[in-house]
Amino acid sequence: MSFLRMLSLLFFVIATLTWDIHAMAGEKKPLSLEDLTFLIKNEVVEKRIASLVRERGIDFFPTDEDISNLKRLGLTQKSLKIIREKGEANRAGLIVNSVPQSAKIFIDGKQRGITPAIISHLAPGKIEVKIGGVEGYEDQVILQDLGPGEKGSLIVRLEPKNEQAPAPVTASVSSVAPSPEEPPPPQAEPVKPQTREPLAKGTLFINTEPPGAKIYIDGQYKALTPAQVHAETGGHTLVLLKENYSFYQESVVIDEDMKIIDVRLRLSPK
Numbered sequence: 001m002s003f004l005r006m007l008s009l010l011f012f013v014i015a016t017l018t019w020d021i022h023a024m025a026g027e028k029k030p031l032s033l034e035d036l037t038f039l040i041k042n043e044v045v046e047k048r049i050a051s052l053v054r055e056r057g058i059d060f061f062p063t064d065e066d067i068s069n070l071k072r073l074g075l076t077q078k079s080l081k082i083i084r085e086k087g088e089a090n091r092a093g094l095i096v097n098s099v100p101q102s103a104k105i106f107i108d109g110k111q112r113g114i115t116p117a118i119i120s121h122l123a124p125g126k127i128e129v130k131i132g133g134v135e136g137y138e139d140q141v142i143l144q145d146l147g148p149g150e151k152g153s154l155i156v157r158l159e160p161k162n163e164q165a166p167a168p169v170t171a172s173v174s175s176v177a178p179s180p181e182e183p184p185p186p187q188a189e190p191v192k193p194q195t196r197e198p199l200a201k202g203t204l205f206i207n208t209e210p211p212g213a214k215i216y217i218d219g220q221y222k223a224l225t226p227a228q229v230h231a232e233t234g235g236h237t238l239v240l241l242k243e244n245y246s247f248y249q250e251s252v253v254i255d256e257d258m259k260i261i262d263v264r265l266r267l268s269p270k
Contacts, residue, residue: 030059033066036083040073050079053086061090061124061148090148093120095260096129097205098156101228104133116205116228124148131156153260200233202254206240209264213242240265 031052039049060066067080075083096105097116105113108128112119115131124146132139137158146152206215208225215222215229216239222229225240233254238261240248245265252259 028056030057032058033060033062036070037073040070040075046075046079049075050082053079053082057086057089058083059090059148060087061092062087063123090124091120092122092124092146092149093118093151094122094127094129094144094146095119095151095153095205095207095262096131096156097154097228097258097260098131098134098158099258100134100137100158102134103131103137103156103158106130106132116226118207118226122146124150129154131158134158136161151262153262155258155260200256201230202233202256203258204229204231204238204252204254205258205260206238207260207262208240208242209262210242213240213245213248213263213265215240 036049036053036058039052062070062083067084070083071077071080094107095116095118096113101115103115104111105115105117105119106129107119107122109130126143126145129142129144130139131142138161140156140158142154142156144152144154204217205228206225211225213225215225215227217229217231217236219237219239231254233256235251235253238250238252240263242265245267248263248265250261252261
């Protein structure tokens, strides 16, 4: 290969890398782990990398292995601290409830609460959720996959244990037939009391960010968020009120299954 051809090829490679780096710097989307690796390997000044992380954030939650790899590539503790801080915004959350309630919640083997509950500060990825500890019901294990910053919800119906009931004891009863001369007196049919069918009810699990909003159903105050509210099935008007935040109203239809409502309140304009 001639010297001029080699020089031309080298110039092309340098120009391509330079264009990629400038294009990345001009974009506004958060940096991925691949972006950071690319910048480090192409000897972009660490101060510039740290500045990009501050401005745009990152789109992943850095694990200990990620931090170790970035350190091995040459980043200092100062830059790694910035990456960790930006990664905290990508922690996931999970609203967990069960039927019946008051079940223990285990995330990857560690107890994190009792249903219903909001589990926050979770590392994104696959997690094992175990719901159980309710007498007479089987524990259940679910694998949940949470993306960076995702706020998921999970409702688990626990199955009753198959406990074999003892066989009923039957006793033989001898009956004496009335004599033909004395027919038995006629028995009056029992009068059935008229009972009113109870109205079906459903459940709302209401959460707000930030918490502490007042919950009103059809104008009646119920509780502060986060809370579980029971109401008759059908259409209702939900209102959420919190000082310094905008009024929130929503029409909801409640059925016999649990409904989860998660609202991010907006600050009132001053």
